[in-house]
Amino acid sequence: MPAGTVAVVDAVFAFVLLFVPGVLVALLHRGYGAPLGRVEVGVLGLLAGFGALGVYAWVRRRALTWDLRPAWALTRYGLFMLIWFPAVFWIYPMVMRELGIPLPAQDVLRYVASGPHGGFLWMTVFVACILAPLGEELFFRGFLFRAIEVNSHRYMALAMTSLLFALTHERSVMLPVLGLGLLFGYVRMKTGGVGSSILLHMVHNSWTVMVAMVAPETLDLVFDK
Secondary structure (H helix, E strand, O other), rough: HHHHHHHHHHHHHHHHHHHHHHHHHHHHHHHHHOOOOOOHHHHHHHHHHHHHHHHHHHOOOOOOOOOHHHHHHHHHHHHHHHHHEEEEEHHHHHHHHHHOOEEEEHHHHHHHHHEEEEEHHHHHHHHHHHHHHHHHHHHHEEEEEEHHHHHHHHHHHHHHHHHHHHHOHHHHHHHHHHHHHHHHHHHHHHHHHOHHHHHHHHHHHHHHHHHHHHHHHHHHHOOOO
């Protein structure tokens, strides 16, 4: 089978394994009427989906390159933050409010900022900081990037994976997430592997979640209540 076809098959399998378990968890929850909130159901779905994708990535590990260059990647992340941070936390909210467009915080950030939720709080933190970055990078910058790159061009892979990555997030943060997707894709493109983009994604999600937990009032400074 041609390499381009194999890469597409891998991407399709990865997509199914990433998203279908979450849909099944939501349907089961609805059918049995379990007393869980939307975020908690979503966390269980992500656990199932990212877990399935992780197993598939391990089986197909030779199809992915795991190049990890932490110093190089973190330096690029720091430089990127010099622009991204003021743009997202000052300019973006100001423009959105001037346009009259609601800017709610992501559900997960509101959830971890709202206080203890038993074991689900730490499960949510684990998914948001570790499992989600790992799973999203394996799919978007791993299997999907490879499928597009092999059949087209690496810059097309960078553009398409960044756009699709943004579209899977809540509408209020799509534009900032698009910027992050371009950064993660650039790192993937330059290193040739997913290791460095996974690291940066984990770092970014971890400090964001920690700020929401330790100083929840900061959410109200940026987002609408």
